[in-house]
Amino acid sequence: MNTLELVAPTTQELIAAGLQLPIMEAFYTIQGEGRFTGHPAYFIRLGGCDVGCVWCDVKDSWEAAKWPVLSIEKIVEDALAFPGRLAVITGGEPLMYNLGPLTKLLKEKGFTTNIETSGAHPFSGDFDWVCFSPKKFKKPHPSIYVEADELKVVIYNKSDFDFAEDHAKLVNSDCELRLQPEWSKAAKFTPEIIEYVKNHPTWKISLQTHKFMDIP
Numbered sequence: 001m002n003t004l005e006l007v008a009p010t011t012q013e014l015i016a017a018g019l020q021l022p023i024m025e026a027f028y029t030i031q032g033e034g035r036f037t038g039h040p041a042y043f044i045r046l047g048g049c050d051v052g053c054v055w056c057d058v059k060d061s062w063e064a065a066k067w068p069v070l071s072i073e074k075i076v077e078d079a080l081a082f083p084g085r086l087a088v089i090t091g092g093e094p095l096m097y098n099l100g101p102l103t104k105l106l107k108e109k110g111f112t113t114n115i116e117t118s119g120a121h122p123f124s125g126d127f128d129w130v131c132f133s134p135k136k137f138k139k140p141h142p143s144i145y146v147e148a149d150e151l152k153v154v155i156y157n158k159s160d161f162d163f164a165e166d167h168a169k170l171v172n173s174d175c176e177l178r179l180q181p182e183w184s185k186a187a188k189f190t191p192e193i194i195e196y197v198k199n200h201p202t203w204k205i206s207l208q209t210h211k212f213m214d215i216p
């Protein structure tokens with residue numbers, strides 16, 4: 001006699017498959033940074049990051065276990081409640097997860113998909129725009145360099161200009177290059193970034209405009 005045993009997958013297996021993901025928060029706002037500054041967008045912030053930037057503005061996100069695990073169907077259903085159809089996947093570090101199923105479903109439902117990533121984990125997902133923000137605290141995975149549409153380097157100290165140039169050599173020639181002042185050092189570094197961009201015109205400035213507008 002044949003016995004057919006059906007074992008339900010565990011949460012860990014569903015997360016590994018990218019069918020469920022830990023969600024710290026999701027909110028409809030205005031993209032504050034980079035290429036799509038000013039565009040209305042639905043942000044999906046995944047929990048979990050192992051990069052450890054000393055100046056990270058969302059340290060609460062780091063511990064994945066703190067956040068509820070939702071199915072990708074629920075994540076996309078929640079996004080559909082708002083009129084905008086630009087979805088930004090961020091974190092935490094979103095590439096800690098398999099983003100294939102979530103981005104496939106978002107696109108099936110009519111969303112344009114953008115990602116904010118440090119590139120510290122292997123690339124996954126179907127994205128219309130990849131914003132790559134490399135970090136000294138954990139080396140990017142080599143898979144990010146061909147994917148990046150935008151290189152957005154945070155300037156926290158002087159050596160970050162050289163770090164930015166080193167990464168500019170590694171991305172595609174059509175990748176947009178931006179320097180973004182670290183928020184707490186913005187008063188000190190914004191004037192230097194302005195001079196740098198004027199003297200190195202392949203670069204542009206990105207500001208965290210949502211913080212000036214006092215929106216999420």
Ligand SMILES: C[S@@+](CC[C@H](N)C(=O)[O-])C[C@H]1O[C@@H](n2cnc3c(N)ncnc32)[C@H](O)[C@@H]1O
Nearest residue numbers: 055056057091092093116117118133181182183
């Ligand atoms: C919070 S991170 C999440 C996505 C991903 N872990 C990453 O770092 O790209 C989103 C963006 O905010 C930037 N960021 C984080 N903290 C910042 C700060 N204090 N000042 C300026 N930019 C910051 C990151 O470099 C990244 O471009």
Ligand SMILES: Nc1nc2[nH]cc(C(=O)O)c2c(=O)[nH]1
Nearest residue numbers: 030031032033090116210216
């Ligand atoms: N408005 C707004 N724009 C953003 N662009 C990137 C953000 C992020 O934390 O990934 C972010 C964010 O947290 N809020």
Ligand code: SF4
Nearest residue numbers: 049051052053056092
């Ligand atoms: S990689 Fe992103 S989420 Fe992680 S610590 Fe750095 S800025 Fe924060």
Ligand SMILES: [Mg+2]
Nearest residue numbers: 057058090216
């Ligand atoms: Mg942010």
